[in-house]
Amino acid sequence: MEKHWWHTATIYQIYPKSFMDSNGDGVGDLQGIISKLDYLEKLGITAIWLSPVYQSPMDDNGYDISDYEAIADIFGDMSDMEELIEQAHQRGIKIIMDLVVNHTSDEHAWFVEAKNNPHSEKRDFYIWRNEPNELVSTFSGSAWEFDEQSQQYYLHLFSKKQPDLNWENEVLRHKIYEMINFWVDKGIGGFRMDVIDLLGKLPDQLIKENGPKLHDYLKEMHQYTLAGKDLLTVGETWGATPEIAKRYSNPDEKELSMVFQFEHIGLQHKENRPKWEYIKELDVPALKMIFNKWQTELKLGEGWNSLFWNNHDLPRVLSIWGNTGEYREKSAKALAILLHLMRGTPYIYQGEEIGMTNYPFESLSELDDIESLNYAKEALDLGQSEAVIMDNIRMIGRDNARTPMQWNTEKNAGFSTSDETWLPVNPNFTLINVEEAVSNPNSIFYTYQKLVNLRKEKSWLIDADFELLETEDKVFAYRRYTDEESYLVVVNLSDEEQSFSIDVDYIEIIISNTDEAVIINNHCLAPWDAFCVKIR
Ligand code: GLC
Numbered sequence: 001m002e003k004h005w006w007h008t009a010t011i012y013q014i015y016p017k018s019f020m021d022s023n024g025d026g027v028g029d030l031q032g033i034i035s036k037l038d039y040l041e042k043l044g045i046t047a048i049w050l051s052p053v054y055q056s057p058m059d060d061n062g063y064d065i066s067d068y069e070a071i072a073d074i075f076g077d078m079s080d081m082e083e084l085i086e087q088a089h090q091r092g093i094k095i096i097m098d099l100v101v102n103h104t105s106d107e108h109a110w111f112v113e114a115k116n117n118p119h120s121e122k123r124d125f126y127i128w129r130n131e132p133n134e135l136v137s138t139f140s141g142s143a144w145e146f147d148e149q150s151q152q153y154y155l156h157l158f159s160k161k162q163p164d165l166n167w168e169n170e171v172l173r174h175k176i177y178e179m180i181n182f183w184v185d186k187g188i189g190g191f192r193m194d195v196i197d198l199l200g201k202l203p204d205q206l207i208k209e210n211g212p213k214l215h216d217y218l219k220e221m222h223q224y225t226l227a228g229k230d231l232l233t234v235g236e237t238w239g240a241t242p243e244i245a246k247r248y249s250n251p252d253e254k255e256l257s258m259v260f261q262f263e264h265i266g267l268q269h270k271e272n273r274p275k276w277e278y279i280k281e282l283d284v285p286a287l288k289m290i291f292n293k294w295q296t297e298l299k300l301g302e303g304w305n306s307l308f309w310n311n312h313d314l315p316r317v318l319s320i321w322g323n324t325g326e327y328r329e330k331s332a333k334a335l336a337i338l339l340h341l342m343r344g345t346p347y348i349y350q351g352e353e354i355g356m357t358n359y360p361f362e363s364l365s366e367l368d369d370i371e372s373l374n375y376a377k378e379a380l381d382l383g384q385s386e387a388v389i390m391d392n393i394r395m396i397g398r399d400n401a402r403t404p405m406q407w408n409t410e411k412n413a414g415f416s417t418s419d420e421t422w423l424p425v426n427p428n429f430t431l432i433n434v435e436e437a438v439s440n441p442n443s444i445f446y447t448y449q450k451l452v453n454l455r456k457e458k459s460w461l462i463d464a465d466f467e468l469l470e471t472e473d474k475v476f477a478y479r480r481y482t483d484e485e486s487y488l489v490v491v492n493l494s495d496e497e498q499s500f501s502i503d504v505d506y507i508e509i510i511i512s513n514t515d516e517a518v519i520i521n522n523h524c525l526a527p528w529d530a531f532c533v534k535i536r
Contacts, residue, residue, distance in 0.1 A: 001300055001301040002251065003462070004230055004232075004257070005046070005094075005230060005232075006046075006047075006232040006345055007304075007345070007462050008046070008455055008462065009046035009047055009232070009455070010045050010046055010340075010346045010347075010348060010455050011049050011096065011232075011346070011347045011348070012040060012043065012048050012049070012348050012349075012350070013048075013049045013051065013311060013312070013347055013348065013349045013350060014033060014048055014049070014050050014350055015028075015051045015061075015312045015349075015350060015402055016029065016052075016053050016075055017061060017062075017074075017402070017423075018350070018402050018405055018422075018423065019033055019036065019405050020032030020033060020035060020036050020407070020415060021404075021415055021416035021418065022035060024417040025074070025416075025418060026416050026418035026419075026421045027416075027421075028075075028404070028416075029074065029075045029076050030053065030071070030076035030081060030083075030084050031076060034083060034084055034087050037088060037091055037093065038091070039434065039438075040091070040093060041091040041092070041093065042449070043445070043449055043452060044452035044453050045093065046092070046456075047093060047095070047189050047232065048088065048093060048094070048095055048096065049096040049098070049347065050096065050097060051063075051098050052098045052100060053072060053075045053081065054066075054067060054068055054069075054100075055070040055071065055073075056105055057105055057161065058072070059105070059159050059161040059162070059370060060139075060158060060159055060161075060162060060370055061368075061402075063100050063162070064100075064103070064105035064106075064158075064159065064161050064162045065100055065104055065105055066104070066105040066107040066109075067108065067109070068179045068182075069179065069182055081186075085186060085187050085188060089187070094188070094189025094190070094232075095188045096190045096191060096192055096232055096234075097183055097188050097190075097191055097192070098191070098192050099180065099192065099194060101165060101193070101199070102157070102164060102194060102195045102198045102199060103157070103158060103162040103163055103164045103165055104162070104163065104165060105161060106160070106162070106163055107161075110122045110125050110126075111126060111163050114126050115147060115150070118150045118152075124166060124169050124172075125166055125169055125171075126155070126163050126166055127154060127155040127163075127164050127165075127203060128147075128150070128152040128153065128154050129144070129155070130153070131153070132144030132146075133204070133206065134206070135155070135157075135206060135208070137156060137157060137159070137160075138157060139371050139374045140374040140378045141378070143155055143157050143203075144156075145160040157195075157198060157201070157208060159370055159374075164198075164201070167199045167200065167213070167217055168213075173220065174224070176221075177224040177225050180221070180224075180225040180226075181224075181225055184225060184226075184229060184231070189231060189232055190232030190233050190234075190257070191232075191233050191234075192233075192234050193233060193234065193236060193256070194236055195236055195238075196235035196236055196237060196256075196259075197209045197214060197236075197237040197238070197240070198211075199211070199214055199217050199218075200212060200213045200214030200215075200217060209237075209238070209239045210239060215253070215255065218235075218255040218256065219253070219254055222254045222255055227254070231257075232345075233256040233258075234257060234259060234260060234306055234345075235248055235256050235258075235260070236259070236260050237259040237260065237261060238262050240262075240263075241261075241263075242293060242294060242297035242298055242303070245258075245298060245303055245305075246297075246298065246302055246303040249298070249303040249304045250302050250303050251301070258303075258305065258306045258345060259306065260306050260308065260311075260347075261305075261306075263290050263293075263294070264287060264290045264291065265314060267279065267286055267290070268315070268320055268321075269396075276375060276379075276392040276393075277392075278320070278392065278395050280320060280395065282320075282493060284473055284476060284494070285473050287476070287493075288468055288476055291342065291468075291476075292466070292478075295342055295466035295468075295478075296466055298343075298344075300343070304344060304345070305342070305344030306344055306346075306347060307339050307340065307344040307345065307346040308339075308346070308347040309335060309339060309349075309352070310348075310349035310401060311347070312349070312398065312401050312402060313398050313401070314401060315358055315395055315396055315397075315400050315401065316351075316352075316357050316358045316400055316401055317335055317352070318332055318335075318355055318357050319357045319358035319395070319400065320358075320395060321335070321493075322334075323495055324358075327528045328355055328357075329355060329443070329444055330513055330527070332352075332355040332444045332447075333447040333530060334491050334492070334493065334528040335491075335493075336352075336444070336447055336448055336451055337451070337489065337491060337512075337530040337531070337532060338491040338530065340455065341451075341454075341461065341480065341489050341510075341511075341532055342466065342478075343461070343462065343480075346452075346455065348452075349401065350405055351406065352448075353437070353444060353445050353448040354432055354436075354437040354444055355437075355444045356403075356432055357428065357432070358394060358400040359394075359399065359400050359403045359424065359426050360394065360427070361390065361393055361397065361399065361400075363390070364376055364386070364389075367393065367397065367399050368399055368402070368422065369397060369398045369402070372393050372397040372398060372399060375389075375393075376393065399423060402423055403424060403425060404416065404421050404423065404425045406425065406426065406429040406432055406434065407433055407434045408433050408434065408435040408436075409429065409430050409433060409435070413429035413433055414433070414434075414435075447511070447513065450511055451511065454510065454511065460485055463482055464481055464482045464485075465480065465482070466480060467479045467480075469488075471490075471500060471502070472498045472499060472500065474492060474494040474496070474498050475492055475498050475500055475525065476489075476491045476493055477489065477490045477491070477500070477502065479535075486534070486535050487532055487533070487534055487535065488502070488506070488533050488535050489530075489531075490525070490529070490531055490532075491528075491530040492526070492527060492528055494527060495527045495528070497524055497525060497526055497527065498524075498525045499523060499525075500525050501523060504520075504535060505535060506519065506533035506535050506536075507533070507535065507536060508533065508534040509531065509532075510531075510532040510533060511531065511532050512532070512533075513528070513529065513530045514529040514531060519531050
């Protein structure tokens with residue numbers, strides 16, 4: 001198998017509005033990110049996935065782009081972006097841009113022209129119909145919006161300010177490829193591709209994901225943009241199965257490096273119910289089956305996994321599956337150890353490395369996210385109580401992951417000097433912040449740092465096979481092995497002691513969040529114990 005830099009990389013996701021504010025307007029920006037590159041270098045990450053920084057009216061915080069080749073004023077300008085790429089490179093860090101090409105903003109020049117002049121070439125860049133059908137938007141309500149001027153409806157699978165692009169139009173596709181090359185020429189390290197599985201949609205047949213032409217488009221995109229360059233590309237694919245993931249990520253297919261699949265995240269929700277109907281208790285046996293399937297089915301050379309607990313659309317993992325009280329640090333380390341020693345490319349979401357948690361939102365007025373606000377409005381109209389709605393948002397709402405990064409114990413956790421920040425700072429910043437984490441050699445930060453370095457140093461993390469071991473329900477144990485070496489990973493995913501009956505004859509402790517005595521006497525695991533040992 002040909003090895004690429006991203007096989008040994010750990011990626012760090014930055015949500016630009018919330019990372020660091022350099023100019024005191026209460027919103028993070030590119031100069032803010034530049035000022036924190038030394039911190040990221042210390043963590044050891046290989047690349048930053050930057051959520052969108054393009055020009056945008058920010059209806060969906062930048063996932064509604066009005067100019068792909070300009071930077072949003074709130075974040076800075078193109079020279080700041082070039083400086084970020086350059087400064088990051090000097091520290092061995094690549095920049096992965098977020099590529100949002102399923103839709104644009106309704107303020108993008110293409111859509112403005114399409115709307116104003118139904119006879120223009122741009123009209124067919126979008127999807128217009130005389131009658132709406134029952135397709136619904138991810139952000140509540142119909143996916144069709146009526147345009148008075150032309151007396152037609154346009155499709156928007158997200159907000160009405162995010163009209164869907166028509167990938168059947170070849171001229172549009174080549175405009176997108178030109179834009180991709182504009183960024184490749186700037187020296188970026190790759191792309192995270194937003195809702196990429198929607199590109200082949202067939203709205204008349206109510207098909208959104210995995211339309212028949214999806215993979216033709218991705219192969220064409222590869223041919224015109226990525227071919228011959230060693231870029232990391234990761235597609236966001238909510239509905240991927242291992243079979244589908246191989247179509248994207250098998251190197252012979254010439255499409256993408258890897259995809260984000262969300263099957264494990266599916267355990268946070270009731271099956272086939274709205275995402276707001278959450279399940280807090282982690283079904284550990286189900287989690288084991290899911291990871292086992294992905295780890296064994298994406299064989300080396302046939303496909304590649306990405307590994308993540310968090311992103312800007314998900315709750316903070318400690319608040320849903322970890323422990324935010326007594327075992328906060330220990331559960332954070334346990335979850336990290338469990339995930340980062342599997343095969344794939346790990347992603348860390350800003351603040352995960354210091355154990356940040358969900359925000360205690362109390363009222364709708366504290367929220368920003370269009371998805372949560374639309375949901376709340378719809379649910380209130382249906383007569384649901386605000387108490388229930390707020391409970392759901394506190395657990396599942398996307399703003400939980402988006403509150404400002406907690407740097408220190410100063411005003412606004414050191415994120416901004418402004419009197420007001422765009423989202424409130426979590427009041428737990430006095431305890432949970434970067435300054436504290438970096439000064440404490442036993443902090444969650446150093447577990448992440450160690451995992452990031454292991455990924456670079458240990459080739460078995462890429463090559464070794466995966467075997468799930470039989471254990472008590474709440475214990476997740478697996479073996480990674482090659483012809484020459486074998487490693488055991490054991491994690492107690494619960495607040496209770498668990499018995500554990502595998503005899504360990506170990507040579508070396510690779511990483512652990514517990515005492516050596518636990519590993520030797522491994523018949524009883526304390527809450528959230530986790531370790532990896534090299535075994536005979
Ligand atoms: C993806 C993004 C999400 C955004 C949506 C529409 O799911 O991760 O934040 O709202 O696409 O672009």
